[in-house]
Amino acid sequence: xxxxxxxxxxxxxxxxxxxxxxxxxxxxxxxxxxxxxxxxxxxxxxxxxxxxxxxxxxxxxxxxxxxxxxxxxxxxx
Amino acid sequence: xxxxxxxxxxxxxxxxxxxxxxxxxxxxxxxxxxxxxxxxxxxxxxxxxxxxxxxxxxxxxxxxxxxxxxxxxxxxxxxxxxxxxxxxxxxxxxxxxxxxxxxxxxxxxxxxxxxxxxxxxxxxxxxxxxxxxxxxxxxxxxxxxxxxxxxxxxxxxxxxxxxxxxxxxxxxxxxxxxxxxxxxxxxxxxxxxxxxxxxxxxxxxxxxxxxxxxxxxxxxxxxxxxxxxxxxxxxxxxxxxxxxxxxxxxxxxxxxxxxxxxxxxxxxxxxxxxxxxxxxxxxxxxxxxxxxxxxxxxxxxxxxxxxxxxxxxxxxxxxxxxxxxxxxxxxxxxxxxxxxxxxxxxx
Numbered sequence: 001x002x003x004x005x006x007x008x009x010x011x012x013x014x015x016x017x018x019x020x021x022x023x024x025x026x027x028x029x030x031x032x033x034x035x036x037x038x039x040x041x042x043x044x045x046x047x048x049x050x051x052x053x054x055x056x057x058x059x060x061x062x063x064x065x066x067x068x069x070x071x072x073x074x075x076x077x
Numbered sequence: 078x079x080x081x082x083x084x085x086x087x088x089x090x091x092x093x094x095x096x097x098x099x100x101x102x103x104x105x106x107x108x109x110x111x112x113x114x115x116x117x118x119x120x121x122x123x124x125x126x127x128x129x130x131x132x133x134x135x136x137x138x139x140x141x142x143x144x145x146x147x148x149x150x151x152x153x154x155x156x157x158x159x160x161x162x163x164x165x166x167x168x169x170x171x172x173x174x175x176x177x178x179x180x181x182x183x184x185x186x187x188x189x190x191x192x193x194x195x196x197x198x199x200x201x202x203x204x205x206x207x208x209x210x211x212x213x214x215x216x217x218x219x220x221x222x223x224x225x226x227x228x229x230x231x232x233x234x235x236x237x238x239x240x241x242x243x244x245x246x247x248x249x250x251x252x253x254x255x256x257x258x259x260x261x262x263x264x265x266x267x268x269x270x271x272x273x274x275x276x277x278x279x280x281x282x283x284x285x286x287x288x289x290x291x292x293x294x295x296x297x298x299x300x301x302x303x304x305x306x307x308x309x310x311x312x313x314x315x316x317x318x319x320x321x322x323x324x325x326x327x328x329x330x331x332x333x334x335x336x337x338x339x340x341x342x343x344x345x346x347x348x349x350x351x352x353x354x355x356x357x358x359x360x361x362x363x364x365x366x367x368x369x370x371x372x373x374x375x376x377x378x379x380x381x382x383x384x385x386x387x388x389x390x391x392x393x394x395x396x397x398x399x400x401x402x403x404x405x406x407x408x409x410x411x412x413x414x415x416x417x418x419x420x421x422x423x424x
Contacts, residue, residue, distance in 0.1 A: 001404035008408035011294040016423035018138045021199045028293035038357040041364030058370045068296045
């Protein structure tokens with residue numbers, strides 16, 4: 001699906017836990033996330049701590065969208 | 078004397094449980110378990126499953142390094158003649174685990190390996206490194222897959238010559254072997270042309286490789302003026318799943334208005350996805366589709382606007398052709414609506 005969005009001319013960032021699969025499907029901007037059933041959260045933390053993590057990860061995704069890439073890139077930070 | 082085999086399977090085929098048990102760490106069991114029965118039956122005593130390794134699919138995907146280390150240690154200690162994994166059919170994480178662990182056993186321990194899965198399984202990406210038998214896309218294909226896998230495995234154990242992928246049932250590994258055809262090239266080419274002209278089926282001798290990569294688009298220049306849309310394959314839907322998106326093999330996607338929504342609460346949103354433990358997403362769907370944080374960034378002026386609609390489907394055994402069609406369709410809608418960029422989340 002990311003590839004089709006990219007093909008339509010929109011920059012897209014893929015946020016997912018199993019990044020090798022994201023590489024296989026051809027995402028160009030990739031942000032690794034926490035876990036399969038809760039990519040953007042962590043139920044072991046308090047609501048506020050969880051939001052902090054989510055803020056950080058979404059922030060990273062926005063950074064990826066404003067960063068020029070030439071090839072598939074994983075944004076670890 | 079029969080060959081010693083170690084078999085790798087997931088929590089589901091070991092009958093430990095479904096998604097709610099996908100987090101379990103690797104476990105070493107004596108003898109054969111579940112699908113191992115069918116393999117053992119086909120081997121008729123020539124090979125025997127001495128140990129079965131059971132590992133949760135999410136555990137492997139999320140802790141690949143640890144899972145690999147412990148499994149390699151067990152396999153090394155047992156020193157089997159052969160390592161077989163799956164078959165995984167169209168289970169994405171399972172297929173990925175089967176292919177990855179089989180490749181590691183082959184490369185790091187020098188033990189011959191085999192796995193099996195559906196051709197669209199992401200694990201099939203490793204088909205150039207290891208033998209992967211092509212199976213049906215669901216476990217009903219076990220009856221046909223097990224004999225093919227068992228036969229090829231036994232050939233590999235006995236060091237017998239392996240025939241072409243199309244004869245043995247494994248996925249093309251991109252290896253060429255020279256041999257003499259009965260008919261000369263000119264005749265074969267003319268035969269093929271005649272068939273083509275007569276609209277009859279024919280098989281090419283040189284399929285064109287398919288590289289489907291899309292180059293990245295230009296980055297956003299000014300985030301504070303950009304409209305950004307959220308999309309997901311994690312199955313987030315309004316409570317009650319109004320469009321009945323299927324929990325697996327989805328045939329449709331949903332488009333939902335979130336204008337004015339600042340938080341995805343448990344009473345209004347849930348997941349329709351049947352391929353992961355839904356407890357966490359149902360309790361707080363922002364854990365999959367971060368509407369709450371995007372609203373924060375919108376309020377602070379970090380981004381221009383969160384798009385009024387999100388697009389969602391269930392990425393669980395969903396046919397690649399369907400996923401492609403969904404996204405191609407809603408990407409155009411997004412473009413026409415003036416969206417500048419997309420965040421896609423996956424579980």
